[in-house]
Amino acid sequence: MTAVEQVDTLRAAVIALHQSGSATAILSAAARSAHWHPAVVERVRAQLPAFADQLGALGFDLTQLLGPTAQKAKPPPQHAPRHGFGAGPPRVPLDPALRAPQHAAPRRGFGAGPAAPATDPALHQGTPKPQHTTRNARPRHDVEIRTIPTLSAAAVLGQPSHKPPLEFEGTLDGLRGVPIDDLAGIRDDAGIGDKELERLTAAGIATVYDLMMRVPLRYIDRSEITPMSALRPGMKNVATVGKVLSTKADWGKKYARIEIGAGGYRVTSMQFQQPWLAQRFRRDDLVLMWGDVTEWEGFIQMGGALIAPMRDATAPFVPVYPQSDKHQVSTWTLHRAALDALRRLPALDDPLPEQIRTTRQLPGRLEALRAVHVPDNAADATSGRDRLAYDELLRMQLAMGVQRNAARQRPAVVHAPTGTLTRPWLDSLPWPLTGAQTRVLKEIAADLRAPSPMKRLLQGDVGSGKTATAIGAMLMAVEGGHQAALMAPIGVLVQQHYEEIAETCEQLGLRAVLVPGKNKPKARREALAGLASGEIHIAVGTTGLLSEDVQFKSLGLAVIDEQHRFGVNQRAALLAKGPGGAIADELGATATPIPRTAAMTQFGDVDISILDELPPGRTPIKTRWEPVVPLDDPAHEHWVFVRSQIAEGRQAFVVCPLVAEPETKAGQESEAQSAAAMETATALSDGALSGLRIAVVTGRQKPADRAEIMHAFSIGELDVLVATTVIEVGVSVPNATTITILDAGNFGLAQLHQLRGRVGRGKHPGFCVLTGEVSDIGQARMDAMCETTDGFKLANVDLELRGPGALAGTAQAGHRAGLLVADLLADAELMHAARADAQQMLAADPHLLRRPTLRAEVERALGEDAHYLRRS
Ligand code: ADP
Ligand code: MG
Numbered sequence: 001m002t003a004v005e006q007v008d009t010l011r012a013a014v015i016a017l018h019q020s021g022s023a024t025a026i027l028s029a030a031a032r033s034a035h036w037h038p039a040v041v042e043r044v045r046a047q048l049p050a051f052a053d054q055l056g057a058l059g060f061d062l063t064q065l066l067g068p069t070a071q072k073a074k075p076p077p078q079h080a081p082r083h084g085f086g087a088g089p090p091r092v093p094l095d096p097a098l099r100a101p102q103h104a105a106p107r108r109g110f111g112a113g114p115a116a117p118a119t120d121p122a123l124h125q126g127t128p129k130p131q132h133t134t135r136n137a138r139p140r141h142d143v144e145i146r147t148i149p150t151l152s153a154a155a156v157l158g159q160p161s162h163k164p165p166l167e168f169e170g171t172l173d174g175l176r177g178v179p180i181d182d183l184a185g186i187r188d189d190a191g192i193g194d195k196e197l198e199r200l201t202a203a204g205i206a207t208v209y210d211l212m213m214r215v216p217l218r219y220i221d222r223s224e225i226t227p228m229s230a231l232r233p234g235m236k237n238v239a240t241v242g243k244v245l246s247t248k249a250d251w252g253k254k255y256a257r258i259e260i261g262a263g264g265y266r267v268t269s270m271q272f273q274q275p276w277l278a279q280r281f282r283r284d285d286l287v288l289m290w291g292d293v294t295e296w297e298g299f300i301q302m303g304g305a306l307i308a309p310m311r312d313a314t315a316p317f318v319p320v321y322p323q324s325d326k327h328q329v330s331t332w333t334l335h336r337a338a339l340d341a342l343r344r345l346p347a348l349d350d351p352l353p354e355q356i357r358t359t360r361q362l363p364g365r366l367e368a369l370r371a372v373h374v375p376d377n378a379a380d381a382t383s384g385r386d387r388l389a390y391d392e393l394l395r396m397q398l399a400m401g402v403q404r405n406a407a408r409q410r411p412a413v414v415h416a417p418t419g420t421l422t423r424p425w426l427d428s429l430p431w432p433l434t435g436a437q438t439r440v441l442k443e444i445a446a447d448l449r450a451p452s453p454m455k456r457l458l459q460g461d462v463g464s465g466k467t468a469t470a471i472g473a474m475l476m477a478v479e480g481g482h483q484a485a486l487m488a489p490i491g492v493l494v495q496q497h498y499e500e501i502a503e504t505c506e507q508l509g510l511r512a513v514l515v516p517g518k519n520k521p522k523a524r525r526e527a528l529a530g531l532a533s534g535e536i537h538i539a540v541g542t543t544g545l546l547s548e549d550v551q552f553k554s555l556g557l558a559v560i561d562e563q564h565r566f567g568v569n570q571r572a573a574l575l576a577k578g579p580g581g582a583i584a585d586e587l588g589a590t591a592t593p594i595p596r597t598a599a600m601t602q603f604g605d606v607d608i609s610i611l612d613e614l615p616p617g618r619t620p621i622k623t624r625w626e627p628v629v630p631l632d633d634p635a636h637e638h639w640v641f642v643r644s645q646i647a648e649g650r651q652a653f654v655v656c657p658l659v660a661e662p663e664t665k666a667g668q669e670s671e672a673q674s675a676a677a678m679e680t681a682t683a684l685s686d687g688a689l690s691g692l693r694i695a696v697v698t699g700r701q702k703p704a705d706r707a708e709i710m711h712a713f714s715i716g717e718l719d720v721l722v723a724t725t726v727i728e729v730g731v732s733v734p735n736a737t738t739i740t741i742l743d744a745g746n747f748g749l750a751q752l753h754q755l756r757g758r759v760g761r762g763k764h765p766g767f768c769v770l771t772g773e774v775s776d777i778g779q780a781r782m783d784a785m786c787e788t789t790d791g792f793k794l795a796n797v798d799l800e801l802r803g804p805g806a807l808a809g810t811a812q813a814g815h816r817a818g819l820l821v822a823d824l825l826a827d828a829e830l831m832h833a834a835r836a837d838a839q840q841m842l843a844a845d846p847h848l849l850r851r852p853t854l855r856a857e858v859e860r861a862l863g864e865d866a867h868y869l870r871r872s
Contacts, residue, residue: 007041013060014044019304021273022054022254026672029659043679057253150222153315153376161343166208171349171853172365172391173860175209182208183340196333203327205334208341212369213820214334215385216319219375220290223316228265231302233295240267240302241310244285249278258307260287267293269302276328277307286310288318308332317375338373345369351853352391356837362387386830389822393831396818397838398848399861404605405846406868408452411582413556415448417476421508425475428507429468436460436613437469443609444473444587448480448557453575454585457563459592460611461791462757463618466589467497469611470559471504473587478510478537482556485539485584487546487574489565491703492710496732497561498540505538515541515550546573554579563588591757591791592750612792620789621756621766625782629740629771631680632687638769639688642738645767646692646719650737653758654722656680657743657772669699673724680742681722692719699726725751727758734762738769745774749781749798753791818861 011031017023018031030044045066048055052062166182168174180200184193205211226238242262249256256271256278269289271277281287291305306320309332321334348366350357357364363371363383371384422441426433433441440458447454460466474484486501488494498514505512513536516523530536534553539545543566555577560566571586578584588606629638642652656677659670681696695709695718706726713721714733721727721736725747739759744752752770760766770782784797822830841848847869848855859866 009060010041010044010065013048013055013058013065016058016060017051017054019272020054020058020255022051026659027051029672029676054253057250057255150314150316153317153370153374153380156315156339157342157370157374159343161340163340163344165346166341166344168208170347171351171856172209172212173853173857175212176207178208180206180208180211180337183337196329196337199324199327199329200333200337203324203329205329205337211334211337211341212373213388214321214338215372215388215821216321216331216381218320219317219378219381220288220320221317221378222314225288228262228267228300231265231267231293231300233293233300235293237291238293239288239290241286241288242267244281244283244287246283247278247281249275251275260289260307265300267300267302268296269305269307271304271307274328277330280330281307281309290320306331308335315374315376317377317381319373319375335373342370342373349853351851351857352394353841353851360390360833360837362390365391385821386827389819389827390830390834392819392822393827393834394838395854395857395861397831397835398842398854398858399865400605401838401842402846402858402862402868403865405842406865407583410453411580412451412453413482413554413578413582413584414451415477415482415556415585416480417445417448418479421475421479421510422472424508425472425504428504431615433468433472434465434611434613434615436611437465437472440469440609440611441472441476443607444469445476447607448473448476448585453583454557454587455606456586457588457590457606457608458611459590459608461614462591462754463761464591464611464614466591466611467500467561470561470587470589471501474501474538474557474559475504475508477557477585480556482554482579483531483534483537483539483552484557484559485541485545485552485555485574485577486559486561487541487543487566488561489542490726491542491707492731493561494540494542495707501538501540510537511535512538512540515539515544517544543570546570550577552577552579555584557585557587560586560588563590564592591754617763618760619765621760621768623756623768623770623786623789625744625770625774625786627771627773629742629769630688631683634688634690636688638740638771641767642689642720642740643692645738649735650764651713651716651718651733651735652720653727653736653739653755654680654684654720655727655739655741655755656722656724658725658746669724669726671700674698674700677722677724684720684722689720694718694720694722696722697726698724725755727755731758732761733758735764736761736766737764738767740769740771743772744770744782744785745772745778749784749794750791752781752785753794756785756789 014023014027015031018028023031024047026043027047048062048065055062055065166175166178168178180197184197200206200211205214220239222239224239226235226240228240228242231238231240240262242260242265245259245261245266247256247258254273254275256275257268258271258278258281259266259268261267267289269291286309288308288310289302289305290308291302294301294303306323308318308330319331319335319338321331323329323331323334345366348369350365352362352365356362361383362368363380365387368384368387371380372388375381375384444454444456447456458466458469460469470486474486477484486497488497494514498512501512502514504510511530513527513530515527515531518524527536527539528549528551531539532551532553539550539552544550556579558571558574558577560571560574563571571588575584575586626638630636633639634643646652656673657680659672659676677696677698681694684690685692685694695713697706697709701709709718709721710731712718713736716735736759739756741747741752741755747755756766756768759768768785770785774782781797784794788794824831841851845851848858855869859869862868
């Protein structure tokens with residue numbers, strides 16, 4: 001076995017461990033990474049001995065994985081060759097009868113992959129074990145699948161419950177007051193047991209409301225069930241039905257094995273990390289199994305498939321809910337709980353006016369809940385879901401409308417942009433403003449003059465000149481006799497902005513201050529005194545600006561850079577520092593191309609200005625994708641190029657592979673991530689970039705240390721900056737011309753685009769090289785990156801590739817706004833409808849006095865601002 005094969009086997013083992021769910025963060029990160037430099041291999045090997053047992057169960061030999069020389073590769077376990085990881089073909093002879101016919105794979109609506117590995121003629125060459133040819137074919141069990149009743153949704157829901165109707169106020173919000181425990185006490189088929197209720201609560205479903213809003217991920221169409229005899233390796237997303245033949249739970253190795261059979265055929269499903277599943281089934285239970293089909297030693301397998309009991313008659317569409325392995329909540333527990341709740345929910349208030357329901361073609365509220373959880377067909381499920389989403393959006397739009405009306409009544413700062421500062425500023429600029437900058441400054445000037453508070457979001461691609469525009473706006477505030485503040489999320493950015501602003505101020509005879517932290521009491525006291533007296537015109541800082549003791553004589557404008565990184569309350573706290581109870585005007589800036597609908601949710605009711613023009617004379621960044629760029633090979637073409645750039649006096653960024661757990665909160669870097677950055681830096685300075693001045697920045701360093709390194713890099717004392725994504729935001733070093741993004745396939749497009757924006761900021765052309773093997777989607781992303789440097793185009797590509805929620809932060813923004821069902825991007829049309837309807841309703845009835853149920857919902861959505869509704 002060559003070294004490459006050894007690493008391949010090691011990767012297969014790590015991927016298997018990761019998929020079995022029992023890997024450490026480091027191993028999981030490695031499993032997701034396509035780029036293993038030797039340090040990773042060592043790190044992985046160091047971790048493996050702790051998993052000796054699991055590895056054995058998965059068919060791997062520990063000594064072989066650890067040893068430098070190995071004997072013979074063991075076959076990978078049945079679940080290893082899954083999509084994306086490109087593990088080799090099954091190495092076991094296969095009964096030709098089990099092979100997939102070439103046409104068997106794709107099924108309606110599901111992108112089934114090719115069944116190629118199983119039909120590889122090379123597979124015929126081994127010595128087939130004769131018993132394999134008969135195992136699957138011996139008739140043993142006869143299950144009459146046709147006897148499982150399929151009822152209409154109405155019939156399923158209409159089955160009498162042995163329990164009384166749920167007790168609640170009759171409104172949807174009333175269901176928030178019905179604990180999930182009220183579904184307890186059942187031994188019959190129609191409910192769930194106490195244990196399961198506890199698990200539901202642990203999984204965050206504490207009330208019937210939570211349960212009702214847990215919308216299924218998809219539905220299995222019972223008319224599309226594949227007979228077991230027709231299952232072929234390579235089929236994806238198929239449903240089959242059979243009787244449980246055997247179950248096995250292994251708590252030590254943490255898996256369940258469930259075997260089902262029908263008509264003489266059988267299928268085995270290994271369920272890693274879910275030994276509990278075995279206890280949920282008895283022999284002869286009728287079950288539905290849904291998933292991808294593989295084979296192992298001649299057996300048909302559906303590893304990790306969804307298994308649901310079929311003892312209940314079901315509607316034609318069986319919902320598949322998001323399961324929780326951690327809390328052992330299965331999709332059918334959710335289904336049965338939802339069914340029980342709906343059977344005991346005879347009526348529900350519907351606050352939506354009949355007329356809107358008709359124009360928007362939405363079902364009633366109870367009808368919608370029933371259609372989501374127990375639909376007859378896909379169309380019903382979709383319109384039911386749309387109704388729930390619309391309700392959330394309407395509630396949000398009403399709340400925003402009420403806030404807007406209230407804000408109109410608050411005193412705002414009225415500015416007088418005279419031009420006394422902006423004109424000399426324009427004259428002093430080394431370049432003319434772009435057309436877009438001029439247009440946007442006019443929009444801002446009009447807002448500043450108006451008596452109502454400005455709420456404007458400045459969107460522009462990286463390098464489009466947002467900061468310059470914001471400086472113009474701040475000068476307008478100052479020339480009218482007020483002050484301005486600029487808040488940015490990270491120290492490095494604040495420092496950069498401050499330098500640019502201080503230079504401008506010096507030329508114009510103004511004073512700006514970078515508000516010092518509490519650790520510099522004297523400087524801070526002086527700065528605060530200057531702001532309070534009005535001697536200092538512009539304040540720059542991070543969230544330190546928000547503290548109580550920062551007071552202005554007359555704060556007229558707050559610029560919030562990278563606005564999406566701040567919370568609503570943080571922004572409000574800064575704006576509230578306006579003079580005499582007035583609210584300061586707000587100018588947000590972001591390079592994230594958020595669609596208007598999403599922006600509205602995130603930032604409230606904003607106007608948007610777009611800088612859609614880059615300053616002239618920029619040579620667009622050239623982008624290339626290069627699958628393999630070894631860190632230890634100085635002779636590799638790519639590193640030769642980077643070195644040549646550095647030899648010409650330029651500088652280089654290297655961005656480390658992303659190993660953070662996806663759950664890691666934004667802005668919080670995992671230890672594994674910064675460890676990987678350190679290792680990459682070491683590997684580079686020992687290898688491809690030896691002899692150069694290299695430093696590392698990570699999110700785990702102390703801010704002061706990081707700032708010091710950034711500073712050294714920005715003044716050219718370093719050649720190469722190896723970094724995690726901490727450099728993503730706004731860092732500007734015009735002399736840096738190359739950025740190498742390792743394992744680029746693990747980053748989202750928005751992030752890649754931001755990272756790429758670190759180069760090509762000066763007069764020298766910029767180069768971006770994306771490295772690492774990628775999946776199909778990854779390939780499409782790499783292609784998009786190479787084709788365009790337009791952030792808005794990339795955002796659209798991202799949407800197409802990844803579906804809703806792809807843009808940075810929109811999913812979280814939705815959750816913060818209380819959206820459990822609606823998606824800010826995918827539901828843009830519904831959002832527009834809800835907005836129009838909300839405006840109409842509020843115009844006729846500003847405090848919603850005529851619609852008490854809706855009013856109560858909006859009051860809840862308003863939270864602290866609920867008093868706006870009570871005021872009459
Ligand atoms: P953004 O914040 O949108 O990423 P910046 O405001 O930092 O962009 O501008 C990027 C660079 O372009 C800065 O060096 C800035 O001085 C320069 N710049 C801004 N506006 C213009 C312009 N109209 N013409 C030429 N260069 C400009
Ligand atoms: Mg900027």
